[in-house]
Amino acid sequence: MSQTFLGMPHAPAGVGHLHGDRPFPDAARDALANTQLRRNLGHATATIRAKRASVVGELDDWEELRLAGEALKAYTMAHLDRLLPQLEAAVTARGGVVHWARDATEANQIVVDLVRATGTDEVVKVKSMATAEIGLNEALAAAGIAAVETDLAELIVQLGHDEPSHILVPAIHRNRAEIREIFLREMPGVDPELTDEPRRLAMAARAHLRAKFLTTKVAISGANFGIAETGTITVVESEGNGRMCLTLPDTLITVMGIEKVVPTWTDLEVFLQLLPRSSTGERMNPYTSTWTGVTPGDGPQTFHLVLVDNGRTAVLADPAGRSALHCIRCSACLNVCPVYERAGGHAYGSVYPGPIGAVLTPQLTGAATSLPYASSLCGACFDACPVRIDIPSMLVHLRSTQPHPATERAAFEAVAWTMASAGRFRLGERLLRLGRLIARRGRIRRLPPPLSAWTDTRDLPAPPQQTFRDWWSAR
Amino acid sequence: MRVALFVTCLADAMFPDVGRATVAVLERLGVEVVFPPGQTCCGQMHVNTGYQRQAAKLVRNHVDVFEPYDYVVAPSGSCVGSVRHQHAMVARNAGDAGLADRAQSVATRTYELSEFLIDVLGVEDVGAAYPHRVTYHPTCHSLRMLRVGDKPLRLLRHVRGLDLVELPDADQCCGFGGTFAVKNADTSTAMLADKMRSVLSTRAEAVCAGDSSCLMHIGGGLSRLRTGVRPIHLAEILASTGSAG
Ligand code: SF4
Numbered sequence: 001m002s003q004t005f006l007g008m009p010h011a012p013a014g015v016g017h018l019h020g021d022r023p024f025p026d027a028a029r030d031a032l033a034n035t036q037l038r039r040n041l042g043h044a045t046a047t048i049r050a051k052r053a054s055v056v057g058e059l060d061d062w063e064e065l066r067l068a069g070e071a072l073k074a075y076t077m078a079h080l081d082r083l084l085p086q087l088e089a090a091v092t093a094r095g096g097v098v099h100w101a102r103d104a105t106e107a108n109q110i111v112v113d114l115v116r117a118t119g120t121d122e123v124v125k126v127k128s129m130a131t132a133e134i135g136l137n138e139a140l141a142a143a144g145i146a147a148v149e150t151d152l153a154e155l156i157v158q159l160g161h162d163e164p165s166h167i168l169v170p171a172i173h174r175n176r177a178e179i180r181e182i183f184l185r186e187m188p189g190v191d192p193e194l195t196d197e198p199r200r201l202a203m204a205a206r207a208h209l210r211a212k213f214l215t216t217k218v219a220i221s222g223a224n225f226g227i228a229e230t231g232t233i234t235v236v237e238s239e240g241n242g243r244m245c246l247t248l249p250d251t252l253i254t255v256m257g258i259e260k261v262v263p264t265w266t267d268l269e270v271f272l273q274l275l276p277r278s279s280t281g282e283r284m285n286p287y288t289s290t291w292t293g294v295t296p297g298d299g300p301q302t303f304h305l306v307l308v309d310n311g312r313t314a315v316l317a318d319p320a321g322r323s324a325l326h327c328i329r330c331s332a333c334l335n336v337c338p339v340y341e342r343a344g345g346h347a348y349g350s351v352y353p354g355p356i357g358a359v360l361t362p363q364l365t366g367a368a369t370s371l372p373y374a375s376s377l378c379g380a381c382f383d384a385c386p387v388r389i390d391i392p393s394m395l396v397h398l399r400s401t402q403p404h405p406a407t408e409r410a411a412f413e414a415v416a417w418t419m420a421s422a423g424r425f426r427l428g429e430r431l432l433r434l435g436r437l438i439a440r441r442g443r444i445r446r447l448p449p450p451l452s453a454w455t456d457t458r459d460l461p462a463p464p465q466q467t468f469r470d471w472w473s474a475r
Numbered sequence: 476m477r478v479a480l481f482v483t484c485l486a487d488a489m490f491p492d493v494g495r496a497t498v499a500v501l502e503r504l505g506v507e508v509v510f511p512p513g514q515t516c517c518g519q520m521h522v523n524t525g526y527q528r529q530a531a532k533l534v535r536n537h538v539d540v541f542e543p544y545d546y547v548v549a550p551s552g553s554c555v556g557s558v559r560h561q562h563a564m565v566a567r568n569a570g571d572a573g574l575a576d577r578a579q580s581v582a583t584r585t586y587e588l589s590e591f592l593i594d595v596l597g598v599e600d601v602g603a604a605y606p607h608r609v610t611y612h613p614t615c616h617s618l619r620m621l622r623v624g625d626k627p628l629r630l631l632r633h634v635r636g637l638d639l640v641e642l643p644d645a646d647q648c649c650g651f652g653g654t655f656a657v658k659n660a661d662t663s664t665a666m667l668a669d670k671m672r673s674v675l676s677t678r679a680e681a682v683c684a685g686d687s688s689c690l691m692h693i694g695g696g697l698s699r700l701r702t703g704v705r706p707i708h709l710a711e712i713l714a715s716t717g718s719a720g
Binding site: 024025028029032038338339342343370372373374375376377378379380382383393396399400401402404408409412413415416417419420421422425428429432443445450451453454456457458459460461463464466467468469471472473 | 482484486487488489490491492494495510512513514515516518520521522523524525526527528529530532533535536560561568615616618619620646647648650651652653654655656657658659660661662663664665666667691692694695696698699
């Protein structure tokens with residue numbers, strides 16, 4: 001398959017959280033003006049960067065692990081046609097039910113119908129990127145079903161009527177004082193004396209959630225990995241709330257992107273080393289839950305696995321972009337990205353922010369977007385990525401597939417034409433020298449738009465009297 | 476030894492001193508420098524802004540011009556990065572497999588200045604003197620595309636009189652990123668502000684780097700704030716032999 005293979009459906013607009021409604025530079029401008037947000041983000045990402053660097057530094061085979069992760073992912077993507085049916089067969093054999101959803105709309109409908117069939121109007125949720133991507137909470141709400149997020153950070157976002165801004169820490173843009181205010185405002189029966197001490201905040205959330213765990217009959221989760229060989233689903237988390245959801249309710253519905261499949265149990269060995277170190281900066285995450293179908297008398301007695309495409313096969317069809325599907329959602333690339341650190345996650349207009357969002361979102365949606373330009377191409381994301389996704393090269397590739405503004409295109413055409421011959425380039429340099437006329441004391445302080453975007457905050461040196469090539473030929 | 480100087484379009488048009496300094500350093504070390512006059516631009520700005528088709532013309536010109544030489548040296552990590560990591564791809568995407576092969580061959584003979592001095596000439600002390608307090612910013616493309624490591628620092632440590640002060644958060648991007656600085660001017664400026672804060676915290680007289688583009692960005696900010704800290708290219712320090720710098 002090549003890029004010219006057309007017709008793969010992309011993630012539809014109007015459902016889910018992939019299609020932002022503002023260009024990145026505009027949304028970033030608002031975030032940059034919010035000094036509290038910048039401080040929260042700068043502090044949080046610096047802390048997690050340092051933790052990651054120290055635990056990654058402990059392993060002398062880190063590069064080999066990354067190569068192994070990359071190879072496993074490449075193998076998996078090349079054999080999805082075989083691995084997904086294998087996963088389906090294994091899940092079914094163990095008493096689970098597998099559903100296939102072409103896109104967000106279908107996936108939401110499947111889950112809504114499944115929940116309705118149980119007769120309940122409230123579900124508990126394990127934090128899940130896939131359900132955020134398809135906008136499941138909104139779809140459930142429209143059907144009269146309340147979805148309670150049980151991950152602490154996700155709960156903060158939900159109670160704050162906010163959008164997540166980070167893959168791993170959805171409320172990274174909030175500080176403790178803000179969280180305390182949200183809890184006081186939104187949590188029924190919370191102690192009015194609540195302080196912003198992290199332990200007190202966690203206790204308040206725990207009391208709030210415990211009641212939900214004990215009474216709710218249906219849980220919805222995502223999946224970090226789905227093992228084709230055995231039909232086992234894996235969720236990796238830090239708080240243990242996920243495990244409550246995965247074990248207490250009668251019915252469990254897991255929504256999994258089709259790229260999350262791994263061939264065998266032993267492949268987990270690689271990913272369970274790469275993931276926690278890259279994401280939370282821990283050697284091992286506190287809770288790793290695995291389950292295979294249903295076990296009579298133990299845990300949920302009904303298990304549904306919803307496999308979601310939502311644009312993923314369209315990504316697979318592009319050889320220059322398909323490795324974006326290798327992502328294990330560790331968020332390391334976000335934490336090292338200087339653009340993410342300043343602009344924050346909301347500026348990306350997608351549940352997938354940061355470097356991976358800038359390449360994955362446009363590919364899933366197939367829509368024109370400013371996201372591939374939301375990078376200085378500094379390359380820090382590639383160095384951090386545990387499965388070696390070459391995000392900078394992919395950004396460059398995606399830029400070449402975006403529509404360009406007519407004036408910009410004309411300018412780049414003209415420059416390319418000038419630069420394609422040394423004679424014309426030399427003439428161009430002569431013209432450039434006219435810039436000396438607008439310089440004061442060797443500095444240009446003001447250029448016309450769009451170049452004023454440069455001189456708003458930076459001086460430009462005046463062009464020199466003599467170019468290098470003129471100096472050389474006079475030498 | 477004879478090397479072809481790829482001066483880069485930016486240095487040619489805007490920073491000729493960087494080109495002159497590169498020539499001075501190489502000639503002082505006994506290298507014969509030639510300047511192929513047909514050269515223009517590596518096309519990086521076009522590639523990175525999404526104009527690969529237009530860049531293909533520039534790649535063809537570059538390959539035609541530099542193919543005859545055993546060594547090509549450029550005072551820019553970024554442009555060498557483009558030659559090494561993008562030229563063959565651009566040619567391939569333009570459907571010209573022959574050009575891609577030739578581009579690949581030119582790429583393997585193309586060196587950034589500090590790489591050439593240390594890896595090819597085996598020199599760390601180039602006989603320079605620059606009695607000033609200097610901090611060094613490793614540009615992203617030198618650091619992560621070329622992996623030059625500490626080569627520029629090794630060269631700077633041998634410069635007489637130079638007081639090298641470490642830059643905090645040195646490996647953080649300065650926010651230039653080519654057209655990024657214009658397309659995402661606000662984010663770029665926020666990144667620049669942090670870089671300038673780091674530079675000023677060192678109380679250095681000059682900030683040194685191996686790329687004129689990043690220096691133009693950092694220097695443009697420092698100039699706007701009238702900090703008095705001057706941007707200086709690595710080649711200019713290595714060419715300097717006295718206190719007149
Ligand atoms: S792209 Fe790589 S670094 Fe970024 S979230 Fe995915 S796996 Fe992690």
